Amino acid sequence: MKRKSQFRTVMRFEFMNYMRNKVYVGITIALVLILAIGLSIPAIIEWARSAGFDFADPNKEKPPEEAIHVIDQTGWLDMTILEQALPDELWVQSNPEQIDERTRQVKENEIGALLILETPDSWRWIVHRISMSNDVQGVIQSVLNQQFTAIKLTQAGLDESAVESVMKPAQWIVEETVQESGKSMEQTYFYTYLLLFLLYMTVMMYGQMVATSVASEKSNRAMELLITSARPLDLMFGKVLGSGLAGMAQIAVLLLTTGVFYQLNASYFADIPFIANVFNMPFEIIVYTLIFYLTGYFAYAFLYGALGSLASRTEDINTSIMPIIMLFMVAFFISFAGMLNPDAAFLKVFSFVPLVSPMAMFVRICMTDVPFVEIALSILIQVFSIWLTGWLAARIYRLGVLMYGKPPRMKTLIQMLRNAR
């Protein structure tokens, strides 16, 4: 019987199994909804507010329970400075006699905080609980410091213009030469992180699906029918490709959803730089994401399929695919560590090592300028390693599919591969 059509039959069947699988379809739809809703949140909030819902509005005045009370014992304080520096806070000036009363109120959460300026050099900040995210404290400190230093300088005899020139901060101009190529770390880090994680998740997920699918064909005894109806090579390659296509389809749907909903809501995100950076990533990065998903997926999926064929029951899968999971995690962590210093020599080396290169090279492409020759060489090496793992996998698969019982150890497996004709 014709070989090519068998391979295509297997691939179509495997792909259709995903499309018929309610869990797969359900998860995809759920992810699409999450993305769509997530990207529309600013629009939804605005619509809800215009419809009259009462939402926490950053422009709305704070309630008295969050007010910051200030007691000035120095006589140096100019409240307007604080009000200008932190206009969102509610500032209240209290009398020195009210110290005990106000302290009690802080303790009982009746007011937000109490600032006591005891002397020009010693201030007290009383708060119920110091919050991690709030930088109010830091702002107050720097604003008041500046004001008090100016007063001290004036008192020391400097005239106003001299004080002003002393207090004026130095000009700080940032010029990043790499910015012309669009590979500033600041801009690329976040989307590289996202995409690297996407690669990791999808390769892992679809690889596992291949392994599970092979092992379940063994455990439900469909294997003997399949293996006598089609060549093992066609079965294996068809399955790996079918699952790979299903993965591509899912990624494509998710990317498309993200793109469409970002475009619909683009105006809301314009002033959130890190989100804007993600969506302004160069188009070539998307192309590379797909390329490296494919090369990474295939190199690993063949191994997953091969080791999946050694498990007799679906419960054994985890034990039998452990070596690849370890290998894959190591590859991920190497690339992840490389993100902190994408020019490092080790990342460069690993971007040419089979099974690590799909992620390592991807990080380099995202974050640095890689000569095209190196990219091509890396992809070539990856294609070669796919061919190698595919060949190895087909041999293991042929032995594994009808072997029941405990998964063999690595040593016996190598021996069996040697003995097999």
Add this chain to the structure above:
Amino acid sequence: MELSLVSLSKQFGQKSVLKNLSFTATGGKAMGLLGRNGAGKTTTIRIIMNIFPPDEGDVLLDGKPLRHSGVRIGYMPEEKGFYPKIKIKDQLLYIAELRGVSRQQSKKVIQDWLERLDLSEYWDKKLETLSKGNQQKIQLAVALIADPDIVILDEPFSGLDPVNAQLLKEIVTEQVNAGKIVLFSSHQMNYVETFCDDVALLHEGQIKLNGSIREIKRRYPRHRISLSLAGDNRLEARSGENVRDYMERLMHQPNDLSRLIDRLDVVRGQCHLILAHESNREAVLEQLVAVHAPVEQFSVVEPTLEDIFVEQTGEIQPSGQSV
């Protein structure tokens, strides 16, 4: 068409599973591969199916090495199963396509088979919703879907109720009558006996017996005798004994009977004799006549396949295994 296995040997590790095994299955005749569990039936079938190669020996079709690409083989494995969570139609369409049936054709063929097997209502159901017997019938459909030239069924009767077993017998008979090579393995002699022409009896990886059932039975020593005496009542009227006592007394008398007869069983007044040798038949009858035994019927019993099987494989086949 003729499928010949020539001197097959196979070892798994240290264990020798097949030892120099040869037999031939001919088109238009059903061939039964018999043997106890672990005799090597499934291994033989898997070698024919090219799941693994033999260590030595050949599988020939009409004298030439069997090429799987050139001939359609329908196969029902011993371990029966398929995708439990996928609809019957999708699975059957898939396997039909893998076996080279065109898409348009396969739908029609599958519907015909489901109808034939009384499973039409399950067309759109998942496999796991079917009873075990019905799942097994699906397996039969899978085996025959591509209209194979060679049909190989490994333990097709296990798990089928009598009605379905009858249906299976009819279908297999049809396949045989269509001139196909039909080979199946079983340890259930009663089914094999009713419609097999040829058998090969495997024991510990070797062929113990091979040939047509009729030939084998005819070759087999005709030393089993069924003997009916006039009933207990008449015997009692004569000597006050029942059949068993009467026969045992005869056996203990100083005549030749005890030397000529190996074993005597009396079941509900009917005597079963196993002679020391088949040539003793006339002598036994003469002796019985000499003592004026009230013989009503004296006949040779053909051995059943089960008797032969038990005798050849040395041990008693546990009863109650047949379904």
